[in-house]
Amino acid sequence: MPISVRDLLDQYGEAALSGNASLFVGAGLSQDAGYPGWGSLLAEARLKGDIPDDVTDLPLVAQYYVSGVPGGRDTLDDEIRSQMTTRPYLPTLGHKSLAALPIDDIWTTNYDTLLEEVMPEARVIATESDLQLRRIPARRRITKMHGSFSVSNPKTWLARPVITRSDYESYEQKHPRMWSSLRATYLTRTFLFLGFSFTDPNVDILLRLARSMATTASEHFTVLRKPSATTDERLHALKVRDLEASGVAVCEISNYSELTPLMEQLVRRTRPPLLFIAGSGAGHLDSVKALGKTIGHMLADLDDPIELASFGGAAGIAVSFPFAYTLRAIGKYNPSRIGFHFRESHSPPPPLPERAGTAVYASKEVDELRAELFPNCRAMLVLGGGTTTKTEVETAQKLQLPIIPLPGSEGTARRIYETSTIEDLLGGGVSDADRRDWKFLANPEFGVSAHAAVRLVRRAMYLAGR
Known part of the structure; x- marks a missing residue:
């Protein structure tokens, strides 16, 4: 059964105050800043690639685009860059609240640089080489698992995006340090996965971690957006139960706009x-x-x-x-x-x-x-x-x-x-x-x-x- 916001704040807030908390930020926080969601991000690619609407697996839409459109992957990366740099985007109150939390380990699958902008002191991990032990440690680090734009030049890729189905399927082989670091953190810290829904392809990271390293007690937490269609409620409930059985407590929200007030409460909880x-x-x-x-x-x-x-x-x-x-x-x-x-x-x-x-x-x-x-x-x-x-x-x-x-x-x-x-x-x-x-x-x-x-x-x- 999903937990209340109060229970989430009590339990995860205690982990944060003890210095044992990590945070995983999903697309919801970026969408609240005005960035396009997955469907909008790939809408132009779907149209240019003549990919049917009934292909709902969005990484598969990207895969079909790469294999069927001239220029392939480079064209897709340029298309995503174009979609995400149409105008300046500013950090939200949610981003600023996140920066105020006593949490030094932040993970994200977002490409944008809003987290880096509100935490300029943080060390950014965007590639395998960034995880080399000889690097000087920083008080805070932001790990960009699926690619990132450059802070100094927001229209340039610092690390190319993970977006196609083959990108997801080969991730562990191509990014062994990144994946091993995530697994180690999952085993030794309390995670809060924030800004995900079951329609987000990146929620697969949470599901894989939960199933492969299941625990009997709720050691991790996630805030998930409830389905908008009544027909999806039963499947959503089954997926929630699956997470809970694997040691991940679920707190539900109706809209991503609820993330910012939740973050503000979490900041107060950790003062x-x-x-x-x-x-x-x-x-x-x-x-x-x-x-x-x-x-x-x-x-x-x-x-x-x-x-x-x-x-x-x-x-x-x-x-x-x-x-x-x-x-x-x-x-x-x-x-x-x-x-x-x-x-x-x-x-x-x-x-x-x-x-x-x-x-x-x-x-x-x-x-x-x-x-x-x-x-x-x-x-x-x-x-x-x-x-x-x-x-x-x-x-x-x-x-x-x-x-x-x-x-x-x-x-x-x-x-x-x-x-x-x-x-x-x-x-x-x-x-x-x-x-x-x-x-x-x-x-x-x-x-x-x-x-x-x-x-x-x-x-x-x-x-x-x-």
Whole structure:
């Protein structure tokens, strides 16, 4: 049975954080950038070669073109180059999110250079000779299994494309180092195959690896596009079951446009477990202090290595100091787990009640500080607050940061709780447990609402199951 996006993020994200993850990028990510899909890429070749539409094996279409059209293979390679260089193509947000992941080993069958453009520091492996051991290793590498254009001259082939049926059938013989490297990586790392569908000829790589090196446990993952035609659903289900039986967990999407949001969530999943505390106590300081104290003690008592960040306001102090007190009491205190970030100001920042955590003084305006700090957080907790807190919440929403407001603390926290849905503030994939705790946030008993908030924080930060 296919797994949920949440399960994919939990399990593969853990492999990425442990440094044991590899990524295999298929055509879906390039299509999202505007590149033609397989059918469109070979449409002109099919027409020129007078190849019937009922030949659905696209590498076979390419094979028939090579054997039947003057110029053969050179003409086909030129035709593909022409199709893929009609206009400039730019990396998508999905490519940029991929570059932000803590993954140093990326494989792809795509010919384009979008991955290299967002990861210019990466070493590109496009030929057998590129895998020679005497080459200087790089922190990251991108292996282009099926050919590639040149980054410096995008209209020139760096490595000729693998595209005909004979290219596929002779791949292991002609590219023994590349194939052996892939097999070794499959055996020693956790792969995520991203941007494939069963109509993509390159999905055969996944199927061959899965069947030849099957495992009893789900050690690898793939995101597959569901079939658009109802008649294909049964065959799709059988192929999914085949993969699952071989140790590959399957997460399904309806369209390639869903890849970018998934990548953004994966980036957040692999950040440090940093929780931002937003809010102030203007007009409701007592409730902010009461809720903050309870939540701070509870967060510190968890086994999860949560870290806190704030701008040193009333809400940040209300949570951070009880958090520090409890950490000290149980022997787990580390000042790096609490950060007070102070912006540039004409007057000195307010003094902290006592020494705890780490104070960071930045020569930056508040907007710059938000733009720098928020993308490094996994979630935001809101207590009280006024117009400044409202701006912080809006900024967090644009970054798709999960937001947990405490309505009992009044102010902005209450307003956004009462005017937003759980999906508005937590995003997709909301569980029944999330909905129950969302209701408990408004409980007048602060102990009840604090417990609900901590449970929501843990799940939003991928620190607990649903």
